[in-house]
Amino acid sequence: MFGQPTSPRFRAVLAGTLSAGLVFSAAACGDSGDDGDSASTDASASSIDCSPYTKFGDLKGKTVSVYTSIVTPEDKPQIDSYKPFEQCTGVTVKYEGDKSFETQVLVRAKAGNPPDIAFVPQPGLLKQLVATGKAVAAPPETEANVDKFWTKDWKSYGTVDGKFYAAPLGANVKSLVWYSPSEFKDSGYAVPTTLDELKALSDKMVADKKKPWCAGINSGDATGWPVTDWVEDFMLRLYGPETYDKWVNHQIPFNGPESTAAFDAVGAYLKNDQYVNGGLGDVKSIATTTFQDAGLPILDAQCEMHRQASFYAANWPQGTKVAEDGDVFAFYLPGKDASAKPVLGAGEFTLAFADRPEVKAFQTYLSSDTWANTKAKLSSGWVSANKGLDPNNLKNPIDQLSAKILLDPASQFRFDGSDQMPAAVGSDSFWKQATAWITGQDTKTTVDNIEKSWPK
Template identity: 80%
Template sequence: MFGHTKSPRFRAALAGTLSAGLVFGLAACGGDDSDSGSDADASASAIDCAPYTKFGDIKGKTVTIYTGIVTPEDTPHIESYKPFETCTGATIKYEGDKSFETQVLVRARAGNPPDLAIVPQPGLVKQLVSTGKAVAAPQEVSDNVDKFWDKAWKAYTTIDGKFYGAPLGASVKSLVWYSPSEFKDKGYTVPTTLDELKALSDKIVADGGKPWCAGIASGDATGWPVTDWVEDFVLRTSSPETYDKWVNHEIPFNAPEISTAFDAVGGYLKNDAYVNGGLGDVKSIATTTFQDAGLKILEGQCSLHRQASFYAANFEKGTKVAEDGDVFAFYLPGKDASTKPVLGAGEFVVAFADRPEVKAFQTYLSSDVWANTKAKLSSGWVTANKGLDQANLTNPIDKLAGGILLDPNATFRFDGSDMMPAAVGSDAFWKQSTAWITGQDTKTTVDNIEKAWPK
């Protein structure tokens, strides 16, 4: 997204994901700065400092990190830095700002950037690089990304042949929420192919139900949930290669493959027999908030809701989100059981300085050591770092998402509209998709979006 940060979606997703539950404290780190000397000594001795010796002598140095992750979601991040601080003697100065997406650009252009920034979209990384202030990642970080991530992740922040930002956290968008008890009571099984998903939807209709509920209202960002549906279906009805060409405008937005994906989505969202359970007709999708849409599963008014892993936070406190709970999710299947395209999003760490202590902390954040430290601290957080021990993930949705991201058969692709120019990704695509839901035909929709692509 060149010029947009999809902040309404990003903030909602991030806040939802991280506030689903936080586990504070780290056995290796002990308490906070107010601990007594003996407690601090004990916690320091409990940390294995061997992984940190390679960073050399950076004692007394300070590294600043700037992000849109704010209180209380910042706590597990700050806690995850403690082993690095304890073992190296360096200090990490954390700054969270709700206006991060705008202010990080202002600061970079003004020549006052932080040492490091946690950037939520590849498009914003490209904008930061264009300021001339971003610094290419050191070799150690590049090596970690080669070792621990699928190669697609590295490509997202490789600009003009230079690699700038290692991935950090990730989310899975290719999920369908459902009621395990309803499935058990009615004999439904989790589908493993698109044909089975369609057959399940038809079975629910035959049983007198409305299979799907959906909502795309999100203030100024209304329409974005449709873009996720379309992106998922481009990956499924065409291929990851076609998806890449589409996102990069190597094929036009109104190419036949994209119209096919819209029509496939329309088979669900514009089907009066399928939607909108407990909420109204097809047009009610446009006026139902994305936060509210899936809640009808718990009321038995619909059976299925396609939304990302962060959606777990939208259910009321006390709702058991688990395979044997009140609500859970399954992977949105591919064409067949062997193909596993995964749509998702994530964050990247970009540097604006190359001092030894900055390189050291950047390397730590790209490591398996940090990924496992962070996983132990956060409920509602996952990463695509292959060095993650999934046993460290603390809740069922994290485990589900982690299993999908780290499946060797998975083919991951980043949210497409997050990588398109602002005039498309956070404007025409959202608005035209909303018009499409309320009655506009597919050809007009894709033609209008194509016209919005900057020349």
């Protein structure tokens, strides 16, 4: 479905989607439907250049253990994507997916029983794992791949205290707005290229007696996270990546003028009765509407737009065509001007706890353009920021759009802020206070309460 679990928030996303019984139609997204055995066979049988792995010596009969939060059914494309490496080297990759990964990987590392490689979905967790003293720095071959195929922004998230540990793996894009292409065409609406144009478009929709936006933030124990994504997107757009980094790392206070302005900018959309909540209710209905249901009124033209990540593609009903000429598609949430390309997103990183030759060889494979393109041919709902990825290998239009955004040389990628903040803030007070804000709490009280919760 989503392709890459990224956080406790993501597990709530996945569980909620499955419980809602909503199915992502691969055919509707342009997927050929070949995710089964034929695709696996093609990928595993395809020839790759084995020479990058010969320098690690004779690896036949060796085993590398991989531990991750990516579980059934998303695990199959992962496992299949390792076959070319296994055939090249004679290494067996032992895969273990666990829904309790974030908790258990720390337990295992501290107990001296870590896996060879862990797919870590948060920079904050990566830092905690490095702090155990059990993680090892990435080999030079892996770092060379990252320098070649990723931007410095991405490399920085795998770097702790100046030492490079973990190459990026998969990614998702959060800076997207879902809409109906046919509704836009019939109404004469153009996709906006600046924040001012986005606001003007919203006003035009109101003048046309339409509700511009629909939204929902209910996600069980994780209720509130969609608001934090909105705030993070606007912090990044209003103040740029450097200030965003200071905000995430608490180098500027959470109740400073920047946070206040970001909340107020979001409020101009989400707390505006004229703008929301098409097909669902008033402003307060945002807090009670599940995020899975929030965008569905677009299909009935009850609302025009829904800001949500690329993984929302999984929530459209069976048979919905997700494409530029389909029932729904998405556009990039614009920056302050057309040249600014701030991108909010998430992803995983490959952290090793062993420096055996076979582990280094596998890290090098996973950081290569070879693996990225092999994985792309096997998966739907997966993308990477690897610059060697050929977007034509991706399975559906929303993946291709995400890759275009991520691989744009002008893009300034920043990882989800709440996933980097201390848990007491990122997955607690920020979510809860943002929910209270949606239901009527004022901005000052909201940012003051979040600031008070920051660990001393």
